[in-house]
Amino acid sequence: MDARGVAVDIRGVNKRFTTLEGNEVTALHDINLTINKHDFICVVGRSGCGKTTLLNMLSGFEKPSDGEVVADGRVIDGPSPRRGVVFQKPPLYPWLTVRGNVEFGMRMQGVASRERKEIAERYLEMVGLKDAGDRRPYELSGGMQQRAQIARVLACDPDLILMDEPYGALDALTRERLQNELLRIWFEKRKTVFFITHSVDEAIFLATRVIVMSAHPGTVKMDIPISIPRDPADPDNMDKVRADPRFAELRDMITAAIYEQDDQDE
The missing domain is CATH 3.40.50.300 (P-loop containing nucleotide triphosphate hydrolases)
Structure with missing residues (x-):
């Protein structure tokens, strides 16, 4: 092994x-x-x-x-x-901000608000979306949406x-x-x-x-x-x-x- x-x-x-x-x-x-x-x-x-x-x-x-x-x-x-899944078409929630989408999985897991915001910011920065957290998914390019999806998966560790x-x-x-x-x-x-x-x-x-x-x-x-x-x-x-x-x-x-x-x- x-x-x-x-x-x-x-x-x-x-x-x-x-x-x-x-x-x-x-x-x-x-x-x-x-x-x-x-x-x-x-x-x-x-x-x-x-x-x-x-x-x-x-x-x-x-x-x-x-x-x-x-x-x-x-x-x-x-x-x-x-086990986190990244799909070909990013299933982002249009009513949430990019930051809200990254926080979503952690919120479902019961992560405290302050902690999930800190984690979301860290992964948004990691995927190059530090300045896009307050935008809506439909305001992003396809590549940026995919990066947001990857950040959401990574944030759940x-x-x-x-x-x-x-x-x-x-x-x-x-x-x-x-x-x-x-x-x-x-x-x-x-x-x-x-x-x-x-x-x-x-x-x-x-x-x-x-x-x-x-x-x-x-x-x-x-x-x-x-x-x-x-x-x-x-x-x-x-x-x-x-x-x-x-x-x-x-x-x-x-x-x-x-x-x-x-x-x-x-």
Whole structure:
């Protein structure tokens, strides 16, 4: 076992759904995966391979048909504040200020007003929204809304952060800026992160491990450690990472693994 300890253990998980026509569809088959504490896991694969279904089981929104998902020694049987979810579209409350949105989860947990305000200010500053606390979500750009959502999740201090294509709807420049910002936050907080993306480049840039899933049904096809040095404090961090010869090698290998099954099926 990794010296850091195990954050999540996925054991023999299958997930089946019944369609409206009454047909049974297997979304995930025999998923076995250990996530160590402080890992930054990125999951890639074709659409429909079960990435979001797997994330929903980690969050407790769905249960496996077979097998079990264990977090910190306990079977996940429902949502928990110990597991924070960052969605592609930020579910911010329009009637609350940005600060109020960041405080919301803590308020539900019974955190005292003074303490949650202090915590909210700290995380707003961390994500670069220190001066936007009194604004409403609809006054923010898409990238700023996503940062507000990340601040809200971090403020609740979860052990595991689950991110479902959080940057998929953003323009390329904003996406790259938030990638580096997320990496900086991860370096500072060392949370365990499970991040779904369709971008191989994004996965290699962020992850300590990239999980490649095959489709129909979804299985773990490859588990690839990423060891390219990164320094989010360096303004040229992204360019240096992408210039590393290993980056291109990893991109080619992962891309080939994603499309290999489809080529064989044709």
